[in-house]
Amino acid sequence: MSEQGGTPGTDGTTTGAPGGGTAALAGLAAYTELAAFGLLASRSVDAPDLVTRQALAAAAGGVLDRQRRLLAVAADRGLDAAEAMAPFDGVLADFDARTTPGSWQEGLLKGVVGHGVAQDLCRELAVGLPSDEADALRAAVRQEDADDPATTVLAEAAAADGVLASRLALWGRRVVGEALGLVPTLLAAHPALAGLAEAARSRAAADGGTDRAGEPAGRRAGADRSADVQAWLMARLTAQHTRRMDRMRLAA
Amino acid sequence: MSEQGGTPGTDGTTTGAPGGGTAALAGLAAYTELAAFGLLASRSVDAPDLVTRQALAAAAGGVLDRQRRLLAVAADRGLDAAEAMAPFDGVLADFDARTTPGSWQEGLLKGVVGHGVAQDLCRELAVGLPSDEADALRAAVRQEDADDPATTVLAEAAAADGVLASRLALWGRRVVGEALGLVPTLLAAHPALAGLAEAARSRAAADGGTDRAGEPAGRRAGADRSADVQAWLMARLTAQHTRRMDRMRLAA
Numbered sequence: 001m002s003e004q005g006g007t008p009g010t011d012g013t014t015t016g017a018p019g020g021g022t023a024a025l026a027g028l029a030a031y032t033e034l035a036a037f038g039l040l041a042s043r044s045v046d047a048p049d050l051v052t053r054q055a056l057a058a059a060a061g062g063v064l065d066r067q068r069r070l071l072a073v074a075a076d077r078g079l080d081a082a083e084a085m086a087p088f089d090g091v092l093a094d095f096d097a098r099t100t101p102g103s104w105q106e107g108l109l110k111g112v113v114g115h116g117v118a119q120d121l122c123r124e125l126a127v128g129l130p131s132d133e134a135d136a137l138r139a140a141v142r143q144e145d146a147d148d149p150a151t152t153v154l155a156e157a158a159a160a161d162g163v164l165a166s167r168l169a170l171w172g173r174r175v176v177g178e179a180l181g182l183v184p185t186l187l188a189a190h191p192a193l194a195g196l197a198e199a200a201r202s203r204a205a206a207d208g209g210t211d212r213a214g215e216p217a218g219r220r221a222g223a224d225r226s227a228d229v230q231a232w233l234m235a236r237l238t239a240q241h242t243r244r245m246d247r248m249r250l251a252a
Numbered sequence: 253m254s255e256q257g258g259t260p261g262t263d264g265t266t267t268g269a270p271g272g273g274t275a276a277l278a279g280l281a282a283y284t285e286l287a288a289f290g291l292l293a294s295r296s297v298d299a300p301d302l303v304t305r306q307a308l309a310a311a312a313g314g315v316l317d318r319q320r321r322l323l324a325v326a327a328d329r330g331l332d333a334a335e336a337m338a339p340f341d342g343v344l345a346d347f348d349a350r351t352t353p354g355s356w357q358e359g360l361l362k363g364v365v366g367h368g369v370a371q372d373l374c375r376e377l378a379v380g381l382p383s384d385e386a387d388a389l390r391a392a393v394r395q396e397d398a399d400d401p402a403t404t405v406l407a408e409a410a411a412a413d414g415v416l417a418s419r420l421a422l423w424g425r426r427v428v429g430e431a432l433g434l435v436p437t438l439l440a441a442h443p444a445l446a447g448l449a450e451a452a453r454s455r456a457a458a459d460g461g462t463d464r465a466g467e468p469a470g471r472r473a474g475a476d477r478s479a480d481v482q483a484w485l486m487a488r489l490t491a492q493h494t495r496r497m498d499r500m501r502l503a504a
Contacts, residue, residue, distance in 0.1 A: 043292035051334045064313040082303045
Protein backbone atom coordinates (compact mmCIF):
# COMPACT_ATOMS: atom_id res chain seq x y z
CA MET A 1 0.00 0.00 0.00
CA SER A 2 1.27 3.45 -0.80
CA GLU A 3 -1.76 5.69 -0.45
CA GLN A 4 -0.82 9.23 -1.30
CA GLY A 5 -3.14 11.38 0.72
CA GLY A 6 -6.85 11.75 0.06
CA THR A 7 -8.66 11.99 -3.24
CA PRO A 8 -8.75 15.35 -4.99
CA GLY A 9 -11.66 17.56 -4.06
CA THR A 10 -13.05 15.52 -1.16
CA ASP A 11 -14.54 17.37 1.76
CA GLY A 12 -13.47 14.79 4.32
CA THR A 13 -16.96 13.65 5.19
CA THR A 14 -18.64 10.35 4.40
CA THR A 15 -22.16 11.68 3.92
CA GLY A 16 -23.88 12.59 0.68
CA ALA A 17 -22.00 12.63 -2.63
CA PRO A 18 -19.08 15.05 -2.36
CA GLY A 19 -18.05 17.15 -5.34
CA GLY A 20 -14.89 15.08 -5.76
CA GLY A 21 -16.88 11.88 -6.27
CA THR A 22 -16.75 11.95 -10.04
CA ALA A 23 -13.02 12.66 -10.20
CA ALA A 24 -12.26 10.02 -7.55
CA LEU A 25 -14.37 7.39 -9.26
CA ALA A 26 -12.86 8.16 -12.67
CA GLY A 27 -9.40 7.85 -11.11
CA LEU A 28 -10.19 4.58 -9.37
CA ALA A 29 -11.77 3.11 -12.50
CA ALA A 30 -8.87 4.24 -14.71
CA TYR A 31 -6.33 2.82 -12.27
CA THR A 32 -8.03 -0.56 -12.07
CA GLU A 33 -8.25 -0.63 -15.89
CA LEU A 34 -4.49 -0.01 -16.01
CA ALA A 35 -4.00 -2.95 -13.64
CA ALA A 36 -6.30 -5.12 -15.76
CA PHE A 37 -4.34 -4.11 -18.85
CA GLY A 38 -1.16 -5.36 -17.19
CA LEU A 39 -2.68 -8.69 -16.17
CA LEU A 40 -4.17 -9.36 -19.62
CA ALA A 41 -1.08 -8.19 -21.52
CA SER A 42 1.18 -10.37 -19.36
CA ARG A 43 -0.97 -13.41 -20.12
CA SER A 44 -0.79 -12.48 -23.80
CA VAL A 45 3.02 -12.49 -23.62
CA ASP A 46 3.18 -16.02 -22.20
CA ALA A 47 0.08 -17.38 -23.95
CA PRO A 48 0.27 -21.03 -25.05
CA ASP A 49 -0.50 -20.29 -28.72
CA LEU A 50 -0.67 -17.48 -31.26
CA VAL A 51 -4.47 -17.30 -31.39
CA THR A 52 -4.72 -16.81 -27.61
CA ARG A 53 -1.78 -14.42 -27.61
CA GLN A 54 -3.48 -12.22 -30.19
CA ALA A 55 -6.92 -12.46 -28.53
CA LEU A 56 -5.55 -11.37 -25.15
CA ALA A 57 -3.50 -8.56 -26.69
CA ALA A 58 -6.67 -7.28 -28.36
CA ALA A 59 -8.54 -7.60 -25.06
CA ALA A 60 -5.80 -5.58 -23.33
CA GLY A 61 -6.21 -2.98 -26.07
CA GLY A 62 -9.95 -2.86 -25.38
CA VAL A 63 -9.22 -2.22 -21.71
CA LEU A 64 -7.05 0.75 -22.70
CA ASP A 65 -9.85 2.12 -24.91
CA ARG A 66 -12.16 2.07 -21.91
CA GLN A 67 -9.46 3.66 -19.74
CA ARG A 68 -9.10 6.46 -22.30
CA ARG A 69 -12.78 7.35 -21.86
CA LEU A 70 -12.41 7.33 -18.07
CA LEU A 71 -9.34 9.56 -18.21
CA ALA A 72 -11.25 11.95 -20.47
CA VAL A 73 -13.77 12.39 -17.64
CA ALA A 74 -10.92 13.17 -15.23
CA ALA A 75 -9.41 15.57 -17.79
CA ASP A 76 -12.73 17.43 -17.95
CA ARG A 77 -12.22 18.06 -14.24
CA GLY A 78 -8.70 19.34 -14.76
CA LEU A 79 -6.81 16.20 -13.79
CA ASP A 80 -4.25 14.55 -16.05
CA ALA A 81 -3.93 10.76 -16.09
CA ALA A 82 -1.30 10.57 -13.36
CA GLU A 83 -3.12 13.06 -11.11
CA ALA A 84 -6.37 11.16 -11.44
CA MET A 85 -4.83 7.77 -10.68
CA ALA A 86 -2.14 8.76 -8.14
CA PRO A 87 -4.48 8.53 -5.11
CA PHE A 88 -4.92 4.83 -5.94
CA ASP A 89 -1.34 3.97 -6.83
CA GLY A 90 -0.31 0.90 -4.87
CA VAL A 91 -3.84 0.09 -3.70
CA LEU A 92 -3.59 -3.35 -5.33
CA ALA A 93 -0.15 -4.22 -3.93
CA ASP A 94 -1.54 -6.37 -1.10
CA PHE A 95 -3.99 -8.05 -3.44
CA ASP A 96 -1.16 -8.87 -5.85
CA ALA A 97 1.13 -10.14 -3.11
CA ARG A 98 -1.57 -12.46 -1.77
CA THR A 99 -2.65 -13.88 -5.12
CA THR A 100 0.47 -15.19 -6.84
CA PRO A 101 -0.88 -17.49 -9.54
CA GLY A 102 0.40 -21.06 -9.79
CA SER A 103 -0.25 -21.40 -13.51
CA TRP A 104 -1.05 -19.44 -16.64
CA GLN A 105 -4.76 -20.16 -16.27
CA GLU A 106 -4.74 -19.02 -12.64
CA GLY A 107 -3.03 -15.82 -13.75
CA LEU A 108 -5.71 -15.23 -16.34
CA LEU A 109 -8.53 -15.98 -13.90
CA LYS A 110 -6.97 -13.56 -11.42
CA GLY A 111 -7.25 -10.89 -14.08
CA VAL A 112 -10.84 -11.75 -14.95
CA VAL A 113 -11.99 -11.92 -11.31
CA GLY A 114 -10.03 -8.88 -10.11
CA HIS A 115 -11.04 -6.75 -13.08
CA GLY A 116 -14.63 -7.95 -12.74
CA VAL A 117 -14.88 -6.96 -9.09
CA ALA A 118 -13.26 -3.61 -9.82
CA GLN A 119 -15.66 -2.87 -12.67
CA ASP A 120 -18.67 -3.97 -10.64
CA LEU A 121 -17.56 -1.77 -7.74
CA CYS A 122 -17.20 1.23 -10.04
CA ARG A 123 -20.63 0.61 -11.56
CA GLU A 124 -22.22 0.39 -8.10
CA LEU A 125 -20.49 3.56 -6.96
CA ALA A 126 -21.54 5.38 -10.14
CA VAL A 127 -25.17 4.92 -9.07
CA GLY A 128 -24.36 7.27 -6.18
CA LEU A 129 -23.28 10.13 -8.45
CA PRO A 130 -25.58 13.16 -8.59
CA SER A 131 -27.93 12.57 -11.51
CA ASP A 132 -26.96 15.84 -13.20
CA GLU A 133 -23.33 14.75 -13.37
CA ALA A 134 -20.99 12.34 -15.05
CA ASP A 135 -23.07 10.78 -17.79
CA ALA A 136 -19.83 10.01 -19.62
CA LEU A 137 -18.45 8.29 -16.55
CA ARG A 138 -21.60 6.23 -16.07
CA ALA A 139 -21.49 5.23 -19.73
CA ALA A 140 -17.82 4.23 -19.46
CA VAL A 141 -18.28 2.10 -16.34
CA ARG A 142 -21.61 0.62 -17.47
CA GLN A 143 -20.15 -1.14 -20.50
CA GLU A 144 -19.40 -4.80 -19.97
CA ASP A 145 -17.53 -7.29 -22.13
CA ALA A 146 -19.59 -10.45 -21.59
CA ASP A 147 -17.77 -12.15 -24.43
CA ASP A 148 -14.38 -11.07 -23.17
CA PRO A 149 -11.75 -13.32 -24.80
CA ALA A 150 -10.22 -14.17 -21.41
CA THR A 151 -13.57 -15.47 -20.18
CA THR A 152 -13.95 -17.58 -23.31
CA VAL A 153 -10.45 -19.05 -22.98
CA LEU A 154 -11.11 -20.00 -19.35
CA ALA A 155 -14.57 -21.43 -20.07
CA GLU A 156 -13.13 -23.63 -22.81
CA ALA A 157 -10.21 -24.78 -20.65
CA ALA A 158 -12.55 -25.61 -17.75
CA ALA A 159 -14.97 -27.47 -20.02
CA ALA A 160 -12.13 -29.61 -21.38
CA ASP A 161 -10.55 -30.53 -18.05
CA GLY A 162 -12.57 -31.27 -14.90
CA VAL A 163 -9.55 -31.24 -12.59
CA LEU A 164 -8.48 -27.85 -13.91
CA ALA A 165 -12.07 -26.60 -13.49
CA SER A 166 -12.06 -27.61 -9.80
CA ARG A 167 -8.70 -25.98 -9.23
CA LEU A 168 -9.80 -22.79 -10.95
CA ALA A 169 -13.04 -22.69 -8.95
CA LEU A 170 -11.00 -22.87 -5.73
CA TRP A 171 -8.60 -20.23 -7.01
CA GLY A 172 -11.48 -17.96 -8.00
CA ARG A 173 -12.81 -18.06 -4.43
CA ARG A 174 -9.41 -17.12 -3.09
CA VAL A 175 -9.00 -14.24 -5.54
CA VAL A 176 -12.49 -12.84 -4.99
CA GLY A 177 -11.97 -13.02 -1.23
CA GLU A 178 -8.84 -10.91 -1.50
CA ALA A 179 -10.49 -8.50 -3.94
CA LEU A 180 -13.55 -7.97 -1.75
CA GLY A 181 -11.28 -7.52 1.26
CA LEU A 182 -9.85 -4.40 -0.37
CA VAL A 183 -13.18 -2.63 -0.60
CA PRO A 184 -13.60 -1.51 3.05
CA THR A 185 -9.97 -0.30 3.10
CA LEU A 186 -10.54 1.62 -0.10
CA LEU A 187 -13.72 3.29 1.14
CA ALA A 188 -12.14 4.16 4.48
CA ALA A 189 -9.18 5.83 2.74
CA HIS A 190 -11.32 7.71 0.22
CA PRO A 191 -14.27 9.56 1.76
CA ALA A 192 -15.45 10.68 -1.67
CA LEU A 193 -15.91 7.04 -2.66
CA ALA A 194 -17.53 6.17 0.67
CA GLY A 195 -19.96 9.02 0.01
CA LEU A 196 -20.83 7.53 -3.37
CA ALA A 197 -21.36 4.10 -1.80
CA GLU A 198 -23.71 5.57 0.75
CA ALA A 199 -25.63 7.54 -1.86
CA ALA A 200 -25.92 4.42 -4.03
CA ARG A 201 -27.17 2.43 -1.03
CA SER A 202 -29.77 5.09 -0.20
CA ARG A 203 -30.96 5.12 -3.80
CA ALA A 204 -31.31 1.32 -3.81
CA ALA A 205 -33.20 1.44 -0.48
CA ALA A 206 -35.51 4.16 -1.82
CA ASP A 207 -36.19 2.11 -4.94
CA GLY A 208 -36.89 -0.96 -2.83
CA GLY A 209 -38.79 0.92 -0.11
CA THR A 210 -36.64 -0.31 2.77
CA ASP A 211 -33.24 -1.94 3.21
CA ARG A 212 -32.80 -5.58 4.10
CA ALA A 213 -33.16 -4.91 7.82
CA GLY A 214 -36.68 -3.65 7.12
CA GLU A 215 -35.81 -0.14 8.22
CA PRO A 216 -35.52 2.97 6.02
CA ALA A 217 -31.82 3.39 5.34
CA GLY A 218 -31.90 7.12 6.01
CA ARG A 219 -32.75 6.62 9.66
CA ARG A 220 -29.43 5.01 10.58
CA ALA A 221 -26.20 6.86 11.26
CA GLY A 222 -22.47 6.55 11.87
CA ALA A 223 -20.74 3.19 12.18
CA ASP A 224 -24.00 1.30 11.88
CA ARG A 225 -24.81 3.06 8.61
CA SER A 226 -21.30 2.44 7.27
CA ALA A 227 -21.55 -1.27 8.17
CA ASP A 228 -24.91 -1.48 6.42
CA VAL A 229 -23.50 0.15 3.28
CA GLN A 230 -20.58 -2.28 3.26
CA ALA A 231 -22.77 -5.34 3.78
CA TRP A 232 -25.04 -4.21 0.96
CA LEU A 233 -22.07 -3.57 -1.36
CA MET A 234 -20.45 -6.94 -0.55
CA ALA A 235 -23.72 -8.75 -1.28
CA ARG A 236 -24.02 -6.99 -4.65
CA LEU A 237 -20.39 -7.67 -5.63
CA THR A 238 -20.57 -11.30 -4.53
CA ALA A 239 -23.73 -11.91 -6.57
CA GLN A 240 -22.10 -10.39 -9.66
CA HIS A 241 -18.98 -12.50 -9.12
CA THR A 242 -21.15 -15.65 -8.91
CA ARG A 243 -22.79 -14.80 -12.24
CA ARG A 244 -19.34 -14.21 -13.77
CA MET A 245 -18.05 -17.58 -12.58
CA ASP A 246 -21.25 -19.20 -13.88
CA ARG A 247 -20.56 -17.77 -17.33
CA MET A 248 -17.21 -19.60 -17.26
CA ARG A 249 -18.96 -22.70 -15.88
CA LEU A 250 -16.85 -22.47 -12.72
CA ALA A 251 -18.36 -22.99 -9.27
CA ALA A 252 -18.28 -19.68 -7.38
CA MET B 253 12.45 -21.12 -34.24
CA SER B 254 9.22 -22.80 -35.20
CA GLU B 255 8.67 -21.79 -38.81
CA GLN B 256 5.43 -23.30 -40.00
CA GLY B 257 5.86 -23.88 -43.71
CA GLY B 258 6.10 -21.10 -46.30
CA THR B 259 4.15 -17.88 -46.49
CA PRO B 260 0.66 -18.06 -48.00
CA GLY B 261 0.51 -17.50 -51.71
CA THR B 262 4.24 -17.57 -52.48
CA ASP B 263 5.33 -19.09 -55.76
CA GLY B 264 8.59 -20.44 -54.36
CA THR B 265 10.85 -18.17 -56.38
CA THR B 266 12.99 -15.31 -55.17
CA THR B 267 12.71 -13.10 -58.24
CA GLY B 268 10.29 -10.25 -58.82
CA ALA B 269 7.51 -9.51 -56.31
CA PRO B 270 5.31 -12.58 -56.00
CA GLY B 271 1.57 -12.20 -55.48
CA GLY B 272 1.88 -13.28 -51.86
CA GLY B 273 4.22 -10.41 -51.05
CA THR B 274 1.54 -8.15 -49.62
CA ALA B 275 0.02 -10.86 -47.43
CA ALA B 276 3.44 -12.01 -46.23
CA LEU B 277 4.57 -8.49 -45.42
CA ALA B 278 1.32 -7.68 -43.61
CA GLY B 279 1.74 -10.89 -41.60
CA LEU B 280 5.37 -10.17 -40.73
CA ALA B 281 4.59 -6.58 -39.78
CA ALA B 282 1.57 -7.61 -37.67
CA TYR B 283 3.60 -10.30 -35.93
CA THR B 284 6.45 -7.96 -35.05
CA GLU B 285 3.91 -5.40 -33.77
CA LEU B 286 2.48 -8.11 -31.52
CA ALA B 287 5.98 -8.79 -30.22
CA ALA B 288 6.56 -5.06 -29.67
CA PHE B 289 3.25 -4.85 -27.83
CA GLY B 290 4.45 -7.58 -25.45
CA LEU B 291 7.79 -5.88 -24.79
CA LEU B 292 6.23 -2.46 -24.15
CA ALA B 293 3.35 -3.82 -22.06
CA SER B 294 5.76 -5.85 -19.92
CA ARG B 295 7.83 -2.76 -19.22
CA SER B 296 4.62 -0.92 -18.33
CA VAL B 297 3.79 -3.63 -15.78
CA ASP B 298 7.14 -3.26 -13.98
CA ALA B 299 7.63 0.46 -14.65
CA PRO B 300 9.30 2.44 -11.84
CA ASP B 301 6.46 4.97 -11.47
CA LEU B 302 2.83 5.57 -12.42
CA VAL B 303 3.57 8.17 -15.11
CA THR B 304 5.91 5.80 -16.96
CA ARG B 305 3.56 2.87 -16.43
CA GLN B 306 0.70 4.80 -18.04
CA ALA B 307 2.87 6.17 -20.86
CA LEU B 308 4.13 2.71 -21.84
CA ALA B 309 0.64 1.19 -21.61
CA ALA B 310 -0.59 3.90 -23.98
CA ALA B 311 2.37 3.23 -26.30
CA ALA B 312 1.53 -0.49 -26.29
CA GLY B 313 -2.04 0.49 -27.19
CA GLY B 314 -0.72 2.55 -30.10
CA VAL B 315 1.21 -0.47 -31.34
CA LEU B 316 -2.02 -2.48 -31.33
CA ASP B 317 -3.78 0.26 -33.31
CA ARG B 318 -1.10 -0.04 -35.96
CA GLN B 319 -1.36 -3.82 -35.89
CA ARG B 320 -5.12 -3.54 -36.45
CA ARG B 321 -4.49 -1.67 -39.72
CA LEU B 322 -1.95 -4.29 -40.82
CA LEU B 323 -4.33 -7.14 -40.05
CA ALA B 324 -7.05 -5.35 -42.03
CA VAL B 325 -4.75 -5.58 -45.08
CA ALA B 326 -4.33 -9.33 -44.48
CA ALA B 327 -8.10 -9.68 -44.00
CA ASP B 328 -8.64 -8.03 -47.41
CA ARG B 329 -6.63 -10.94 -48.79
CA GLY B 330 -8.76 -13.50 -46.97
CA LEU B 331 -6.41 -14.18 -44.06
CA ASP B 332 -7.49 -13.86 -40.44
CA ALA B 333 -5.05 -12.60 -37.83
CA ALA B 334 -3.68 -16.02 -36.90
CA GLU B 335 -3.36 -17.16 -40.52
CA ALA B 336 -1.48 -14.01 -41.46
CA MET B 337 0.95 -14.23 -38.56
CA ALA B 338 1.36 -18.02 -38.25
CA PRO B 339 4.21 -18.24 -40.81
CA PHE B 340 6.26 -15.98 -38.52
CA ASP B 341 5.31 -17.53 -35.18
CA GLY B 342 8.50 -18.30 -33.28
CA VAL B 343 10.72 -16.30 -35.62
CA LEU B 344 11.87 -14.12 -32.71
CA ALA B 345 12.58 -17.00 -30.31
CA ASP B 346 16.35 -17.01 -30.93
CA PHE B 347 16.47 -13.22 -30.73
CA ASP B 348 14.65 -13.33 -27.39
CA ALA B 349 16.84 -16.09 -26.00
CA ARG B 350 20.02 -14.20 -26.91
CA THR B 351 18.94 -10.82 -25.56
CA THR B 352 17.85 -11.37 -21.96
CA PRO B 353 17.90 -7.86 -20.49
CA GLY B 354 19.82 -7.19 -17.30
CA SER B 355 17.66 -4.28 -16.16
CA TRP B 356 14.36 -2.56 -16.79
CA GLN B 357 16.04 0.02 -19.04
CA GLU B 358 17.76 -2.71 -21.06
CA GLY B 359 14.39 -4.42 -21.48
CA LEU B 360 12.86 -1.20 -22.73
CA LEU B 361 15.77 -0.52 -25.10
CA LYS B 362 15.46 -4.07 -26.45
CA GLY B 363 11.86 -3.24 -27.33
CA VAL B 364 12.77 0.08 -28.96
CA VAL B 365 15.66 -1.35 -30.97
CA GLY B 366 13.95 -4.61 -31.96
CA HIS B 367 10.71 -2.88 -32.90
CA GLY B 368 12.64 -0.20 -34.74
CA VAL B 369 14.57 -2.70 -36.87
CA ALA B 370 11.37 -4.65 -37.59
CA GLN B 371 9.51 -1.50 -38.65
CA ASP B 372 12.41 -0.31 -40.80
CA LEU B 373 12.64 -3.72 -42.46
CA CYS B 374 8.92 -3.70 -43.25
CA ARG B 375 9.16 -0.19 -44.67
CA GLU B 376 12.08 -1.18 -46.89
CA LEU B 377 10.29 -4.30 -48.11
CA ALA B 378 7.12 -2.30 -48.80
CA VAL B 379 9.08 -0.32 -51.41
CA GLY B 380 9.27 -3.58 -53.38
CA LEU B 381 5.49 -3.99 -53.57
CA PRO B 382 3.89 -3.51 -57.00
CA SER B 383 2.86 0.14 -57.19
CA ASP B 384 -0.78 -0.75 -57.94
CA GLU B 385 -1.05 -2.66 -54.70
CA ALA B 386 -1.17 -2.25 -50.97
CA ASP B 387 -1.43 1.49 -50.45
CA ALA B 388 -2.99 0.70 -47.07
CA LEU B 389 -0.05 -1.50 -46.14
CA ARG B 390 2.46 1.12 -47.21
CA ALA B 391 0.60 3.73 -45.19
CA ALA B 392 0.54 1.44 -42.13
CA VAL B 393 4.26 0.63 -42.24
CA ARG B 394 5.34 4.14 -43.19
CA GLN B 395 4.06 5.73 -40.00
CA GLU B 396 6.73 6.32 -37.37
CA ASP B 397 6.44 7.40 -33.76
CA ALA B 398 9.46 9.63 -33.40
CA ASP B 399 8.22 10.84 -30.04
CA ASP B 400 7.49 7.33 -28.84
CA PRO B 401 7.25 7.46 -25.02
CA ALA B 402 9.77 4.63 -24.66
CA THR B 403 12.35 6.62 -26.62
CA THR B 404 11.72 9.65 -24.42
CA VAL B 405 12.07 7.65 -21.21
CA LEU B 406 15.39 6.19 -22.39
CA ALA B 407 16.72 9.53 -23.63
CA GLU B 408 15.97 11.12 -20.26
CA ALA B 409 17.52 8.24 -18.32
CA ALA B 410 20.65 8.32 -20.48
CA ALA B 411 20.97 12.09 -20.17
CA ALA B 412 20.78 11.85 -16.37
CA ASP B 413 23.32 9.05 -15.92
CA GLY B 414 26.49 8.71 -18.00
CA VAL B 415 27.32 5.22 -16.76
CA LEU B 416 23.83 4.02 -17.67
CA ALA B 417 24.17 5.71 -21.07
CA SER B 418 27.39 3.77 -21.77
CA ARG B 419 25.82 0.51 -20.70
CA LEU B 420 22.75 1.12 -22.81
CA ALA B 421 24.88 2.01 -25.84
CA LEU B 422 26.71 -1.31 -25.49
CA TRP B 423 23.44 -3.15 -25.01
CA GLY B 424 21.93 -1.47 -28.06
CA ARG B 425 24.80 -2.74 -30.21
CA ARG B 426 24.23 -6.26 -28.94
CA VAL B 427 20.48 -6.10 -29.56
CA VAL B 428 20.78 -4.62 -33.04
CA GLY B 429 23.36 -7.26 -33.96
CA GLU B 430 20.97 -10.04 -33.00
CA ALA B 431 18.05 -8.33 -34.74
CA LEU B 432 19.98 -7.81 -38.00
CA GLY B 433 21.18 -11.41 -37.81
CA LEU B 434 17.59 -12.57 -38.17
CA VAL B 435 17.06 -10.84 -41.51
CA PRO B 436 18.91 -13.27 -43.81
CA THR B 437 17.23 -16.25 -42.10
CA LEU B 438 13.85 -14.60 -42.52
CA LEU B 439 14.38 -13.84 -46.21
CA ALA B 440 15.70 -17.36 -46.88
CA ALA B 441 12.63 -18.93 -45.25
CA HIS B 442 10.14 -16.63 -47.00
CA PRO B 443 10.68 -16.30 -50.75
CA ALA B 444 7.84 -13.78 -51.00
CA LEU B 445 9.76 -11.44 -48.68
CA ALA B 446 13.05 -12.09 -50.47
CA GLY B 447 11.24 -11.12 -53.68
CA LEU B 448 10.14 -7.83 -52.10
CA ALA B 449 13.69 -7.14 -50.91
CA GLU B 450 15.04 -7.70 -54.40
CA ALA B 451 12.38 -5.53 -55.99
CA ALA B 452 13.07 -2.77 -53.46
CA ARG B 453 16.79 -3.04 -54.18
CA SER B 454 16.21 -2.80 -57.92
CA ARG B 455 14.01 0.23 -57.45
CA ALA B 456 16.68 1.92 -55.32
CA ALA B 457 19.36 1.10 -57.92
CA ALA B 458 17.14 2.44 -60.72
CA ASP B 459 16.54 5.66 -58.76
CA GLY B 460 20.27 6.00 -58.14
CA GLY B 461 21.32 4.86 -61.63
CA THR B 462 23.64 2.07 -60.46
CA ASP B 463 24.22 0.14 -57.26
CA ARG B 464 27.21 0.64 -55.00
CA ALA B 465 29.39 -1.71 -57.10
CA GLY B 466 28.93 0.63 -60.06
CA GLU B 467 27.04 -2.00 -62.02
CA PRO B 468 23.34 -1.99 -62.91
CA ALA B 469 21.68 -4.20 -60.32
CA GLY B 470 19.58 -6.04 -62.88
CA ARG B 471 22.66 -7.51 -64.54
CA ARG B 472 23.59 -9.72 -61.59
CA ALA B 473 22.02 -13.06 -60.76
CA GLY B 474 21.77 -15.88 -58.23
CA ALA B 475 23.82 -15.92 -55.05
CA ASP B 476 25.72 -12.76 -56.01
CA ARG B 477 22.45 -10.87 -56.45
CA SER B 478 21.08 -12.20 -53.16
CA ALA B 479 24.28 -11.16 -51.33
CA ASP B 480 24.05 -7.69 -52.88
CA VAL B 481 20.42 -7.34 -51.77
CA GLN B 482 21.33 -8.37 -48.24
CA ALA B 483 24.29 -6.03 -48.02
CA TRP B 484 22.15 -3.15 -49.27
CA LEU B 485 19.39 -3.97 -46.78
CA MET B 486 21.83 -4.28 -43.85
CA ALA B 487 23.36 -0.91 -44.71
CA ARG B 488 19.91 0.73 -44.78
CA LEU B 489 18.81 -0.86 -41.50
CA THR B 490 22.08 -0.04 -39.76
CA ALA B 491 21.87 3.61 -40.81
CA GLN B 492 18.31 3.88 -39.50
CA HIS B 493 19.33 2.23 -36.23
CA THR B 494 22.13 4.77 -35.83
CA ARG B 495 19.67 7.63 -36.28
CA ARG B 496 17.35 6.04 -33.72
CA MET B 497 20.15 5.72 -31.16
CA ASP B 498 21.15 9.33 -31.88
CA ARG B 499 17.64 10.48 -31.04
CA MET B 500 18.09 8.85 -27.62
CA ARG B 501 21.57 10.39 -27.38
CA LEU B 502 23.08 6.90 -27.23
CA ALA B 503 26.20 5.94 -29.21
CA ALA B 504 25.22 3.42 -31.91
